[in-house]
Amino acid sequence: MKIMSRFKCYSITLRATPRLIAVVNIALQLPRFYSVEVSESRARPKASSSNHQDIVNEFSAYCYQKDLPNAMKALDSMHKHKLWADSVTYAELIKCCIARGAVKQGKQVHHHVFSNGYEPKTFLINTxxxxxxxxxxxxEAQVLFDRMLERNVVSWTTMIAAYSNSEHKYKALQMLIMMLRDGVRPNMYTYSSVLRASEEISTLKQLHCCIIKVGLELDVFVxxxxxxxxxKWGEPKAALYIFDEMGTSDIVVWNSIIGGFSQNSDGDEALNLFIRMKRTGFWADQSTLTSVLRGCTGLALLELGRQVHVHxxxxxxxxxxxxxxxxxxxxxxxxxxANAIFTRMVVKDVISWSTMVIGFAQNGYSRKAIDLFEAMRATGMKPNHITILGVLFACSHAGLVEDGQYYFESMKMDFGVDPGREHYGCMIDLLGRAGKLEEATKLIHEMKCEPDAVTWRTLLGACRVHCDMDLAEYAAKKVLSLDPRDAGTYTLLSNIYANSQRWDEAAKLRRLMRDRGIKKEPGCSWIEIDKQVHAFLLGDEAHPQINAIHQELSRVIRRLKEEGYVPDTNFVYQDLEGEQMENSLLYHSEKLAIAFGILRLPKGKTVRIRKNLRICGDCHVFAKLLAKMEERSIIIRDPIRYHHFHDGACSCGDYW
DNA sequence: CTAGGGTTAG
Structure with missing residues (x-):
């Protein structure tokens, strides 16, 4: 059904499509059409003597041998004798200049072929x-293009492709229109380039219509x-429709669609497509594997990721x-x-370093993150705004207020990076967690960019840690004024009320949330065991081994209670939707997943869980104690932080 | 002489 409606959508747009010029929405910005002033071209004299022929031949030979220095000398000699070679020879030389980045030589060739009023062929000017x-x-390309006497489809496409890949994408669209006015028909090269120039999804759809109209939608490149x-416009389902409609595809098309889903945080669909691709008989290349890995990353599938590593x-x-x-x-x-890979990598760029800094920081190794950041600086590699975010994140994680302030204050001067919202967010988090709520609030008011809902929610999170009721209410109000449907804020505030035993207010908030029809995403946890992913929801009964899981859960809870574990019912609201049973706390999805992991994984093996919501305080205590009792590590990745539970402690240092 | 795919944060 979905596919039908999607198809319908396209045909409606197609019927509604007026003339292209009106369609592309930018006709008003069109510059005047080209006026051409060029001197008259004359026929070139042929090399009149054998001496002249020798000079040209020598030049040709150097061009085809890709001997740039000698070719340039020979060019000089031809220039003096007013001799010309044919276009294909020059094209060889120009290719050579491009390959070597020889701008100066390239310009000399340009000058030479236009010297003495001669007009090179369109082919050569295109080159x-x-x-x-x-x-x-x-x-310079534009100037040259503007003075061409004749422009063919290659001339236009070259410029359109250039602008499509530049900052001035609208120029690509303008040129497409001018091209059509000039009576030159775009081909598949033109369309596959200009598509990148869409700066609105509607433009993309209109171009898509044009492509269908001229019958180019079957071209693999297009x-x-x-x-x-x-x-890229966040419509992977539309892309999948186009993909599925294709009779033939090649590895690049597979990579486009797999990469498309993995970049839209749909690792699951990306992996499904990867499986389909393999069944179809294609071999994964670098690009495929990169996307597949990104899929594993999003889903926290370590075992699958390890298998990909082999390839x-x-x-x-x-x-x-x-x-x-x-x-x-x-x-x-x-x-x-990760560290082993990083150490082994011969070439590292700023992304490699940033990834590792952030990796250490998120996993609770703050000191290592900061040391690595300093090591990076020592190598002369310039950190970017994301690397700095990583090091600030590390500071906030470890409560290193002074280090954080040092990096924050010096980022502009030392690294030339202006603090953005995320950097402020890290600082607010750092100050807030350290109990400096006033300073954190002050920083929000001093921000150079507008604070958004996330900024205020960061402060709200800090209020929860320090039970600052008044500020929490203020921050929550701010969040909801910017994002009234943010379920997390209602839950967070209601948990803060619950924490202070203000049950009435907590309940009132829950009611308000229900009245406004705001639904919290249901808590879900995943665990990968033996090439299978098992998902658990709150109080989930669907799993085939649910009885064994409940038994195991009761067993460990009984033993933990003997050791002094007291379920913290303040968090009973965390995962609840409406009136639910009192002991729902014991059936939080992560507890089910952990119990299942203990049941199924060999003794001592780390239990790794991914979940979609932040972990609640009770599950956090539970996991710490359980890790000690069972003598095995438990790792829970929530959407923001990582919790490595080991021997009764957590890598997050109990802040999250 | 012109065309398609991949990496770090939120």
């Missing part, structure tokens, strides 16, 4: 335009561009792939593996 594009000298761009070894020198692998181990809580 030169392309050269300037490759040198990222778009203005399709993969469509798939890619729909995914990564084939592409040992691929930096992007190694970065994805590194991140997978970090996000799956396996810092030993």
């Amino acid at each position: 030169l335009v392309n050269m300037y594009v490759k040198f990222n000298l778009l203005d 399709r993969s561009a469509l798939i890619d761009v729909y995914c 990564v070894i084939k592409f040992d020198r691929d930096l992007v792939l190694n970065n994805a692998l590194l991140d997978m181990y970090c996000k799956c809580g396996s810092l030993k593996d």
